[in-house]
Amino acid sequence: MLDAFNNGIVIENPYPVTQVEIIQAPLPDKVVLPLQQRIGEEAEPCVKVGDKVLTGQLIAQTPDKFCTPIHASISGTVVAIDQQIIPHKSGLKSTCITLESDGKDEWIENEGVGDFLHCSRETLLDYVQQSGIIGLGGAGFPTHSKLRCLQECQTLIINATECEPGISCDDAMMQHNAREVVRGIEVLLHITKATQVIIAIEDDKQEAYHELLMFNHNERILIQQIPTKYTSGAEKLLIKTVLNIEIPAEELAIDHGILCQNVSTAKAIFDAVVDNKPLVSRVVTVTGDAVTPNNFEVRLGASFEHIVALAKPNNQPHAVRMGGMMMGVDVASLAVPICKITNCIFVNNVKAKEVVQECIRCGQCNQVCPVGLLPQQLYWYAKSENTEKAMDYHLSSCIECRCCDVVCPSHLPLAEYFSFAKALYRQETQTQEKVDNARERFEYREYRLERNKTERAEMMARKKEELKQKMANDKAQKDKIAEAMARVKKKNDSDI
Amino acid sequence: MIAIFSSTSQMMRQVIYALALGIGASYYFFGWGIIAQIILAVATAIAVEALFLKIRKMPIAPAIGDGSAALTGILLAISVPSIAPWWVIVVGVAFAIIFGKQLYGGLGNNPFNPAMLGYAFLLISYPLQMTTWAGDFVNLSQALDVIFNLNVVDALSGATQLDEVKTQLALGKSISELSVHSTAQAYINAGFLLGGLYLLIRRIIFWHIPVAFLAGIVITAFFLSLNDVEYHLPTQNHLMLGGTMLGAFFIATDPVSACTTPKGRLIYGFLIGMLVVIIRTFGNYPDGIAFAVLLINIMVPLIDYYTQPKVFGK
Numbered sequence: 001m002l003d004a005f006n007n008g009i010v011i012e013n014p015y016p017v018t019q020v021e022i023i024q025a026p027l028p029d030k031v032v033l034p035l036q037q038r039i040g041e042e043a044e045p046c047v048k049v050g051d052k053v054l055t056g057q058l059i060a061q062t063p064d065k066f067c068t069p070i071h072a073s074i075s076g077t078v079v080a081i082d083q084q085i086i087p088h089k090s091g092l093k094s095t096c097i098t099l100e101s102d103g104k105d106e107w108i109e110n111e112g113v114g115d116f117l118h119c120s121r122e123t124l125l126d127y128v129q130q131s132g133i134i135g136l137g138g139a140g141f142p143t144h145s146k147l148r149c150l151q152e153c154q155t156l157i158i159n160a161t162e163c164e165p166g167i168s169c170d171d172a173m174m175q176h177n178a179r180e181v182v183r184g185i186e187v188l189l190h191i192t193k194a195t196q197v198i199i200a201i202e203d204d205k206q207e208a209y210h211e212l213l214m215f216n217h218n219e220r221i222l223i224q225q226i227p228t229k230y231t232s233g234a235e236k237l238l239i240k241t242v243l244n245i246e247i248p249a250e251e252l253a254i255d256h257g258i259l260c261q262n263v264s265t266a267k268a269i270f271d272a273v274v275d276n277k278p279l280v281s282r283v284v285t286v287t288g289d290a291v292t293p294n295n296f297e298v299r300l301g302a303s304f305e306h307i308v309a310l311a312k313p314n315n316q317p318h319a320v321r322m323g324g325m326m327m328g329v330d331v332a333s334l335a336v337p338i339c340k341i342t343n344c345i346f347v348n349n350v351k352a353k354e355v356v357q358e359c360i361r362c363g364q365c366n367q368v369c370p371v372g373l374l375p376q377q378l379y380w381y382a383k384s385e386n387t388e389k390a391m392d393y394h395l396s397s398c399i400e401c402r403c404c405d406v407v408c409p410s411h412l413p414l415a416e417y418f419s420f421a422k423a424l425y426r427q428e429t430q431t432q433e434k435v436d437n438a439r440e441r442f443e444y445r446e447y448r449l450e451r452n453k454t455e456r457a458e459m460m461a462r463k464k465e466e467l468k469q470k471m472a473n474d475k476a477q478k479d480k481i482a483e484a485m486a487r488v489k490k491k492n493d494s495d496i
Numbered sequence: 497m498i499a500i501f502s503s504t505s506q507m508m509r510q511v512i513y514a515l516a517l518g519i520g521a522s523y524y525f526f527g528w529g530i531i532a533q534i535i536l537a538v539a540t541a542i543a544v545e546a547l548f549l550k551i552r553k554m555p556i557a558p559a560i561g562d563g564s565a566a567l568t569g570i571l572l573a574i575s576v577p578s579i580a581p582w583w584v585i586v587v588g589v590a591f592a593i594i595f596g597k598q599l600y601g602g603l604g605n606n607p608f609n610p611a612m613l614g615y616a617f618l619l620i621s622y623p624l625q626m627t628t629w630a631g632d633f634v635n636l637s638q639a640l641d642v643i644f645n646l647n648v649v650d651a652l653s654g655a656t657q658l659d660e661v662k663t664q665l666a667l668g669k670s671i672s673e674l675s676v677h678s679t680a681q682a683y684i685n686a687g688f689l690l691g692g693l694y695l696l697i698r699r700i701i702f703w704h705i706p707v708a709f710l711a712g713i714v715i716t717a718f719f720l721s722l723n724d725v726e727y728h729l730p731t732q733n734h735l736m737l738g739g740t741m742l743g744a745f746f747i748a749t750d751p752v753s754a755c756t757t758p759k760g761r762l763i764y765g766f767l768i769g770m771l772v773v774i775i776r777t778f779g780n781y782p783d784g785i786a787f788a789v790l791l792i793n794i795m796v797p798l799i800d801y802y803t804q805p806k807v808f809g810k
């Protein structure tokens with residue numbers, strides 16, 4: 001068994017999904033599909049209000065080579081093209097197409113590419129793009145452009161680790177669709193011409209592992225079990241675990257001929273290339289202590305509410321997070337739509353906040369940091385807005401995984417401080433390069449950062465004010481100390 | 497695996513529990529004095545901390561609840577002689593909390609180990625009271641008598657072994673002429689050693705500091721004794737006398753004032769161990785732990801900076 005990167009944390013899944021089946025969520029009455037994808041330009045609608053659409057029909061085309069188009073995820077009528085709240089902490093609005101279901105779920109006939117083995121790399125890449133496929137592991141990077149970046153690929157790593165404890169959508173999908181996964185990987189193999197493929201799967205997913213083994217007859221595809229540990233799903237750490245190659249902070253995996261793809265993305269590629277179906281649904285884990293945890297196959301654009309209701313929430317007040325318990329973001333409203341990167345919805349009872357105390361330098365945090373940082377030092381400098389010093393301590397390498405938060409006995413929101421300090425540093429230096437490197441590692445962070453800009457500016461102003469206040473207090477205190485010292489000195493002198 | 501503690505107070509409580517064995521051994525050999533000192537110390541620590549928080553207009557309950565003030569009090573109480581007059585511990589603890597902690601901004605901000613700062617202050621200010629130790633088991637009424645009525649009962653008092661050795665060596669005797677051994681101190685040290693191992697197992701402290709500390713003592717003592725066997729205390733005595741185990745597992749490991757990087761902790765512990773032996777051998781004070789810890793505390797930021805672990809991808 002491999003255990004190549006240090007630290008990280010082993011967290012038992014607190015709310016395991018007991019049912020193996022993936023529950024087919026009923027067709028939603030209405031779906032809301034944002035035109036703004038994770039990066040790049042907004043897509044341009046090619047339908048008008050009142051138009052009838054079929055499931056899988058193209059409804060917005062992208063002007064940008066980088067982006068993916070948008071498809072109707074149900075059949076019905078276009079009822080609105082307007083500003084809607086999208087899944088984001090700050091409740092940001094963005095242009096969306098709203099479809100009302102006709103309840104029939106009629107699919108559009110799609111020609112497809114025929115036998116993929118006879119297709120050129122370019123044809124397949126275009127087709128992957130046209131099918132709206134982006135990385136489904138939470139990163140949301142358009143798959144076709146990731147595949148295009150690459151000139152020569154020796155190794156293709158299929159990331160079948162769940163990115164965070166508590167999420168089991170990939171696991172469930174592999175248990176049910178192992179054949180499709182393996183076929184999807186073969187398409188990827190054909191596109192990338194990789195010499196080997198490694199499916200890296202955590203050792204707590206035995207059923208999925210055996211399913212994959214059963215369907216894999218390709219000797220170029222190796223299935224490797226890795227220890228179940230949080231942050232092993234982070235791209236560079238995964239590469240370290242699987243290949244024992246440490247990609248330098250300034251470089252990308254691609255530079256080393258390594259390409260990582262999420263396992264659900266492979267399945268989506270199968271659906272598109274072999275089954276001629278664009279990406280219109282995904283598996284979402286709904287979990288947390290306020291619901292009965294389960295995995296649901298949901299149409300994109302269905303509301304969080306639609307699917308949370310299926311998980312039998314209790315009647316207490318909830319806090320809802322998109323993404324996992326570690327790196328997820330709180331969403332303001334349950335009206336937001338499921339999007340391609342929504343791998344998990346965390347629904348927890350609202351709890352009393354833990355009392356935050358000062359750092360006692362106990363060092364629990366540096367025992368767990370997967371990148372080998374000293375969070376207590378970073379905290380010290382982030383708190384005092386000394387970003388230069390924080391950078392000296394490699395702030396830019398922090399992937400904001402929150403491992404340190406979890407073990408901190410003083411309950412300090414360390415990762416929050418670090419993301420704040422990074423933003424401050426960016427603002428100060430106007431050079432984004434260093435920070436970009438860290439973002440690269442956990443790509444979906446970027447999504448959040450981008451959208452967070454306004455919010456962050458506010459937060460920064462607020463924190464600055466608070467810190468100023470605190471500094472003033474500290475100064476008063478220092479003066480007090482000086483006074484006390486002087487008094488003592490005087491007393492001592494007079495004693496002598 | 498790592499341990500996840502629900503709060504700082506939970507960690508502090510574990511440390512206090514871990515001290516119980518050593519305190520029990522102390523009680524067994526020297527009697528009630530130590531219990532009285534601990535009660536006095538904890539009461540003073542909490543009162544002074546509360547008072548200062550009030551002056552600083554900070555919430556009192558969470559800071560008292562975290563147990564760090566009580567712990568400082570206990571550590572100081574078991575370091576001062578168990579028959580010292582009551583005001584010694586009260587003044588010492590007050591000094592430790594005020595100058596060792598609150599004036600720097602409270603928990604987490606103090607560069608020095610507060611208990612050792614208090615100890616050093618007492619040793620410099622009241623050397624006589626700080627070096628008169630119980631020679632035998634002291635019962636409750638005797639303890640209260642010496643502590644509160646300030647009767648220095650000669651029959652009860654004695655010097656520590658380390659002190660004794662120092663005096664005798666100064667008088668020209670050699671080690672082989674002295675019988676350097678104290679069952680009581682050996683047992684007390686064993687008690688703190690076991691408590692320390694408990695902390696290690698619970699992952700409240702990490703191994704680096706105690707191991708390096710003890711290594712520092714052993715290696716330094718060994719080289720000194722190579723130099724001149726007759727005039728330097730043998731290595732095993734350094735380990736079993738004085739506050740060695742208390743220092744290794746409970747004092748040098750105070751997280752706030754110690755190094756935080758793994759490598760830094762090794763250097764930090766080793767330097768303290770080395771200094772302890774040097775102070776015991778060449779210094780004027782009976783036990784060197786307090787001064788050694790305080791001296792190396794000053795170097796912590798420097799050591800931490802130069803011992804940063806390797807960052808992934810760098």
Ligand code: SF4
Pocket residue numbers: 358359360361362363364365366375376379404407408409410411412414
């Ligand atoms: S875990 Fe928390 S209290 Fe301990 S050193 Fe890290 S930041 Fe400080």
Ligand code: SF4
Pocket residue numbers: 368369370371372373374375397398399400401402403404405414415418
């Ligand atoms: S959030 Fe940053 S500092 Fe904390 S454990 Fe993760 S990478 Fe390390």
